[in-house]
Structure formats: C-alpha cells, structure tokens
C-alpha cells in the first residue's frame with residue numbers, strides 16, 4: 001500500500017503479544033477515525049533472533065525496537081507500538097514516544113501447573129524467569145529455590161513450563177491477559193512481593209516528531225493517568241541509568257491527585273535489596289521519579305548496579 005493521507009502503517013514485531021498490541025491500536029484508531037485505513041507492517045528484531053543467550057548478557061539498549069524505528073525514519077511505517085517496559089529511555093533524533101495508552105494489570109503472575117503460590121513451592125523447586133528484577137525479589141523471599149533462565153515469547157515460556165522444565169514461571173500478567181490466557185495464572189503476585197518493572201502493562205506509541213497528521217490521529221488513544229504513572233517510573237530508571245535488563249523495580253499508583261511511587265534496586269543474588277518510596281503531586285511525576293532514584297542512590301544503588309553491569 002502506498003502512503004495516502006488517510007492511512008496509518010504500524011510497525012510491529014511478530015510475536016503474539018506484539019501483534020495483539022498492534023491490532024489493539026489498529027482497532028482503537030479505526031474506532032475513533034472510521035474512515036482511516038490502518039495496516040500492520042510486521043518485522044523481526046535482533047532481540048527476536050537471538051534466543052539462546054540470556055537477555056542480560058546481550059545487553060544493548062533497544063534490542064527489540066531498532067528495526068521498528070528504522071522503518072519509521074525511512075518512511076516505511078508511521079507508528080510503532082511498544083510494551084512500555086521494553087522501550088529505552090531515549091529515542092533516536094526525529095522520533096518520540098507520543099502516546100501512552102491505558103494500563104492493563106501491572107503485576108507479575110505466578111504460573112504453575114501444580115502450585116497455587118510461591119510459598120507452596122518446596123525447597124529446591126525450579127522457577128523460570130529471565131528478569132533480574134524478578135530473580136532478586138524471589139531470591140530474597142525464597143533463597144531455597146533454584147532460578148533458571150527462561151527466554152522466548154509467552155507461548156514458548158508456557159510450553160517450557162508444560163514440558164516440565166520448571167515447577168513454576170513468572171510472567172507479566174498483562175501479557176497473559178491480553179493473549180486470553182489469564183486462566184494460566186495461578187496467582188497474581190502482590191506488588192509488595194514483586195515490584196513491577198517500569199511501564200509494565202502499559203502500551204506506548206512512537207511516531208515521527210514532526211508528523212502532525214499522525215499525532216492528531218493518536219490523540220484520543222492517550223490515557224493521562226497512565227502517562228503520569230509511567231513517566232514517574234521511567235524517570236526513576238533514567239536517573240539510575242537502568243536499561244530494561246537490570247534488577248530495578250519502579251511502580252507508581254495514583255491516589256487522587258497524589259502519586260505514590262515505590263522503587264527498588266537489587267543485587268541479583270538477592271543478598272541485598274534497596275527500597276524507597278515517596279508520595280507527591282501528580283503534576284511533578286517526573287521529578288518524583290528522579291527524587292526516588294536519588295534516595296536509592298544515597299543508599300548505595302550505584303555500587304549494586306556497577307556490580308550488575310560488570311558481571312553482565
């Protein structure tokens with residue numbers, strides 16, 4: 001399809017979750033703009049191709065977004081739909097994160113075919129996750145469990161659980177809910193027990209900074225409360241210079257006009273987890289995130305993170 005005034009092309013990864021999110025944005029755009037033609041442009045990213053290496057070791061910010069951004073910069077697509085959790089803090093010149101949609105359940109989910117709760121797992125049980133943030137919080141609570149790396153998209157991870165490679169796995173609840181697999185969730189993990197990653201459960205839309213036509217079309221998809229929460233969480237990560245593969249949790253909730261923000265930085269072995277929280281005016285969301293990061297840094301977060309990056 002050639003570019004017309006009344007079309008939008010969405011660059012998307014090909015995983016089931018990415019396609020769901022792109023279809024969701026397509027449906028929303030068509031709902032608000034009945035005359036609009038919306039087309040998906042699926043593509044593979046480096047992160048999709050390297051499946052055998054723990055994510056923390058590949059490093060490289062934007063492993064899952066670079067190809068999508070290239071497509072927008074070259075005019076092969078107009079927008080890219082991302083899980084906010086996977087979106088790097090900075091954007092290439094000419095692109096911006098323009099829209100943040102309403103958040104799905106931000107919690108982690110405990111998934112197991114035998115056990116209803118992490119506390120039911122016997123000593124030595126094997127738990128699968130590739131997230132350092134989840135690892136450090138599990139290790140702190142249950143040093144007797146064995147944690148094994150678990151990569152792949154949601155379906156691959158569930159298949160590995162079902163094949164008996166793990167006694168339980170931890171996934172983002174949002175992904176399972178979106179893919180209509182909520183029945184696989186044995187229990188939602190309380191945010192007190194597993195503080196979510198910044199942006200978890202929220203979908204963001206990136207577009208060209210100078211594309212006023214697209215930005216006007218995106219306007220009705222914006223969800224201001226989610227934006228405030230996610231911006232606070234991202235500001236915390238930004239100040240800590242944390243990419244998406246770091247043992248950092250950041251979670252903001254709205255309490256009226258107040259934003260309640262919690263953060264943590266953990267040593268991967270669970271030997272030490274720093275926590276901080278604060279409450280402030282929602283209008284100061286980003287400043288609050290930075291302030292929370294400062295509180296964690298003053299507790300020694302920088303030396304913990306330096307260790308993580310050295311080992312990675």
Ligand SMILES: NCc1[nH]cc(CCC(=O)O)c1CC(=O)O
Pocket residue numbers: 083084085086170171172173174175199200201202203
């Ligand atoms: N890191 C991969 C990723 N990115 C977004 C989600 C889930 C959906 C979301 O958080 O919006 C997942 C899977 C997971 O962590 O289990």
